Amino acid sequence: MRDEAEHKADSEAVEIGARRCRDAEGVTPAAELVEYLARRLVEKPEEVRVDEDEEDGDLVLRLRVAPDDLGRVIGRGGRIARALRTLVRASGAQEDRRVLLEIVE
Numbered sequence: 001m002r003d004e005a006e007h008k009a010d011s012e013a014v015e016i017g018a019r020r021c022r023d024a025e026g027v028t029p030a031a032e033l034v035e036y037l038a039r040r041l042v043e044k045p046e047e048v049r050v051d052e053d054e055e056d057g058d059l060v061l062r063l064r065v066a067p068d069d070l071g072r073v074i075g076r077g078g079r080i081a082r083a084l085r086t087l088v089r090a091s092g093a094q095e096d097r098r099v100l101l102e103i104v105e
Helices: 004-021 029-041 067-074 076-094
Strands: 049-055 058-064 099-104
Touching (some): 029 067, 029 076, 067 099
Antiparallel strands (some): 049 058
16 A cells, blocks of 8 residues: 555656656747747847647747847858757757757748
């Protein structure tokens, strides 16, 4: 027979595991990371938006910024975009899932 302490410990572990995948608002850590970084790169942080979609088992993040800030997010020669995609891919590896980043005009 399990006592209440063991049951409580098991339910806390489940909650912690769920939080690792999505926070209370239903946003993944990868989306939070992209939004955080994009807001620091652009001149109009209030217009940064990250949408999440599931496609063929992959998580696709779509980053939207103001038209004037698009170049800041892409960077010279696409270097910033490449770096953002690398970070997103690494954050997905933590959850053993593929995460893709699309920068939408």
